[in-house]
Amino acid sequence: MAHEPQDATARRIRRDILKMLYLCQSGHPGGSLSCVEILEGLYYRTMRVDPSRPGWEDRDRLVLSKGHACPALYAVLADLGFFPREDLWRLRQVDSHLQGHPDMTKTPGVDANTGSLGQGLSIAVGLALAAKHKKKDYRVFAVVGDGEVQEGMIWEAAMAAAHYKLDNLIVLLDHNGLQIDGPNDKVMGLGDIVGKFSAFGFDCEVVDGHDAQAVAEAAGRRADGKPRFIRCRTVKGRGVLFMEGNAGWHGKPMNAQEYEAAMKELGGADHV
Amino acid sequence: MSDAKSLRVAYGEALVELGAQDDRVVVLDADLAHATMTSLFEAKFPDRFYNFGLAEANMMCAAAGFAHSGLLPFASTFALFGTGRAYEQIRNSIAYVNANVKFGLSHSGLSVGEDGGSHQSIEDIALMRVVPNMTIFVPCDPIETRKAVFAAAKIEGPVYIRVARPVVETITTPQTPFVPGKIVRLRDGTDVCILATGLMVKEALKAADLLASEGIRAAVADVHTLKPFDAEFVLEAARTCGRILTVEEHSVIGGLGSASAEVLAGASAAKFRRMGIGDKFGFSGKPADLFESFGLTAGDIARECKALLD
Numbered sequence: 016m017a018h019e020p021q022d023a024t025a026r027r028i029r030r031d032i033l034k035m036l037y038l039c040q041s042g043h044p045g046g047s048l049s050c051v052e053i054l055e056g057l058y059y060r061t062m063r064v065d066p067s068r069p070g071w072e073d074r075d076r077l078v079l080s081k082g083h084a085c086p087a088l089y090a091v092l093a094d095l096g097f098f099p100r101e102d103l104w105r106l107r108q109v110d111s112h113l114q115g116h117p118d119m120t121k122t123p124g125v126d127a128n129t130g131s132l133g134q135g136l137s138i139a140v141g142l143a144l145a146a147k148h149k150k151k152d153y154r155v156f157a158v159v160g161d162g163e164v165q166e167g168m169i170w171e172a173a174m175a176a177a178h179y180k181l182d183n184l185i186v187l188l189d190h191n192g193l194q195i196d197g198p199n200d201k202v203m204g205l206g207d208i209v210g211k212f213s214a215f216g217f218d219c220e221v222v223d224g225h226d227a228q229a230v231a232e233a234a235g236r237r238a239d240g241k242p243r244f245i246r247c248r249t250v251k252g253r254g255v256l257f258m259e260g261n262a263g264w265h266g267k268p269m270n271a272q273e274y275e276a277a278m279k280e281l282g283g284a285d286h287v
Numbered sequence: 288m289s290d291a292k293s294l295r296v297a298y299g300e301a302l303v304e305l306g307a308q309d310d311r312v313v314v315l316d317a318d319l320a321h322a323t324m325t326s327l328f329e330a331k332f333p334d335r336f337y338n339f340g341l342a343e344a345n346m347m348c349a350a351a352g353f354a355h356s357g358l359l360p361f362a363s364t365f366a367l368f369g370t371g372r373a374y375e376q377i378r379n380s381i382a383y384v385n386a387n388v389k390f391g392l393s394h395s396g397l398s399v400g401e402d403g404g405s406h407q408s409i410e411d412i413a414l415m416r417v418v419p420n421m422t423i424f425v426p427c428d429p430i431e432t433r434k435a436v437f438a439a440a441k442i443e444g445p446v447y448i449r450v451a452r453p454v455v456e457t458i459t460t461p462q463t464p465f466v467p468g469k470i471v472r473l474r475d476g477t478d479v480c481i482l483a484t485g486l487m488v489k490e491a492l493k494a495a496d497l498l499a500s501e502g503i504r505a506a507v508a509d510v511h512t513l514k515p516f517d518a519e520f521v522l523e524a525a526r527t528c529g530r531i532l533t534v535e536e537h538s539v540i541g542g543l544g545s546a547s548a549e550v551l552a553g554a555s556a557a558k559f560r561r562m563g564i565g566d567k568f569g570f571s572g573k574p575a576d577l578f579e580s581f582g583l584t585a586g587d588i589a590r591e592c593k594a595l596l597d
């Protein structure tokens with residue numbers, strides 16, 4: 016697999032992800048690396064957020080429904096100034112506010128607790144419904160995994176989103192083709208996933224999930240009276256050649272050599 | 288003793304062994320075959336393995352369908368998602384009709400560690416204990432895990448096997464009896480009886496060593512079956528020791544502590560204490576750090592025994 020150029024932000028985020036995961040010797044590299052540009056497109060180019068006011072009522076919300084990818088979210092939030100970057104290095108340690116899966120009661124900037132896959136999209140539906148209920152104009156973005164959409168709850172949420180005409184809800188699928196036990200197609204094929212969301216009443220689009228600008232433009236579009244579904248084509252483990260497209264790197268710790276090689280690839284030999 | 292092994296590996300190996308003897312055995316998983324170690328069965332018997340993807344509720348009801356058709360399904364995922372997400376599916380489609388479904392659910396308790404509170408099942412025993420027809424095994428080591436799988440296959444009806452994630456040294460021997468519903472006395476003692484389950488059995492034995500060096504004789508019992516519960520053993524221990532301490536890697540509500548209290552209340556004047564996870568959630572950390580934070584080390588157990596003796 017050949018590398019396409021990443022911008023400086025994406026590189027920086029990826030280096031922080033790797034350092035966090037290397038230090039705690041646990042966690043999920045593959046799915047964190049695949050959603051970097053999705054979060055970049057949202058947080059840096061689309062969403063209305065204020066790092067000094069994580070609880071601001073009118074902010075746009077992000078639900079990282081595939082919660083195991085939270086190292087990517089934490090790196091972005093720290094980079095934006097929601098909390099000090101040094102906190103990242105205590106990921107998953109006792110007394111750290113950075114839990115193994117996102118915890119809104121502990122981490123500034125986290126909008127929903129996830130980790131049990133399938134639940135986040137329903138929380139996002141509730142957030143979007145509440146915005147309508149309160150006549151607020153903020154939007155809700157939900158990032159779901161392609162293994163995650165096998166959960167029945169996802170389809171209950173999809174039905175509700177269309178029923179309530181949640182045009183303030185934007186669902187982004189991190190379509191990296193892999194889950195824990197292998198390719199989606201081997202474990203439980205998704206079939207025509209865009210066709211399915213479309214049949215459920217979503218306005219759909221497909222983008223290169225490693226192009227932050229493309230993600231931002233798609234996420235910024237609105238379809239009157241319809242929730243949006245954006246299939247982001249991604250590569251699991253993106254940015255580190257030996258992890259790319261390899262299901263084995265879903266949740267495996269790096270050893271010292273692997274860490275060094277990965278950091279070098281991301282131009283971060285001097286990264287501290 | 289040697290032969291340290293993760294209980295989930297012991298579980299996967301036992302499924303392979305059982306599957307070779309009994310061709311009714313089919314194995315179901317929900318995209319965690321490489322974590323629950325049902326992947327060992329898949330490798331050996333690919334035609335008898337079904338991956339349901341991330342769909343625990345669907346998997347549990349499908350397991351009922353296999354059982355209704357005369358097969359012997361073992362369904363696996365993490366303890367939290369099996370007993371939690373699919374609770375009502377287990378309750379209505381499986382237990383309510385006494386369907387012959389076994390579920391070996393891994394990554395139970397605090398010892399999941401770094402994944403944090405969202406993944407630490409501290410209420411799974413309570414959830415399953417309250418369901419009629421259910422049998423619950425909580426093995427303490429690899430040898431007992433194997434026995435639990437074979438015993439489950441002989442029981443007609445639902446069986447939950449709680450499988451912890453860490454590598455565990457062997458405590459029991461192949462000769463140690465494993466009779467469903469019968470607590471095993473691992474160590475004699477007359478001052479206090481420690482009833483322990485799962486990973487806490489090893490800590491209890493260490494605690495008994497600590498206490499022995501101070502002249503205190505603690506009995507240690509391995510509660511491998513949480514349901515049906517061995518009331519007779521607990522009452523006898525209360526009579527001979529006069530002091531009972533329960534230790535579990537689970538909430539103090541609804542698990543071993545509660546089961547023991549239900550037996551002792553009104554029937555015994557023995558002094559009684561429960562150790563486990565207080566009424567709160569876990570959080571991320573290394574398993575050893577968490578056991579320390581939650582006061583579930585051998586030293587904590589020894590201290591609690593002494594408090595009972597005061």
Ligand SMILES: Cc1ncc(C[n+]2csc(CCOP(=O)(O)OP(=O)(O)O)c2C)c(N)n1
Pocket residue numbers: 045046047049081083084130131132133159160161162163164189191193194195251265317318319341368372
């Ligand atoms: C309800 C539930 N079941 C199982 C798991 C365990 N698990 C964590 S990640 C994962 C695979 C997720 O695959 P995917 O959604 O494709 O994520 P990605 O490839 O983006 O990492 C599984 C099965 C979980 N977290 N929640």
Ligand SMILES: [Mg+2]
Pocket residue numbers: 160161162189190191192193194251
């Ligand atoms: Mg995936």
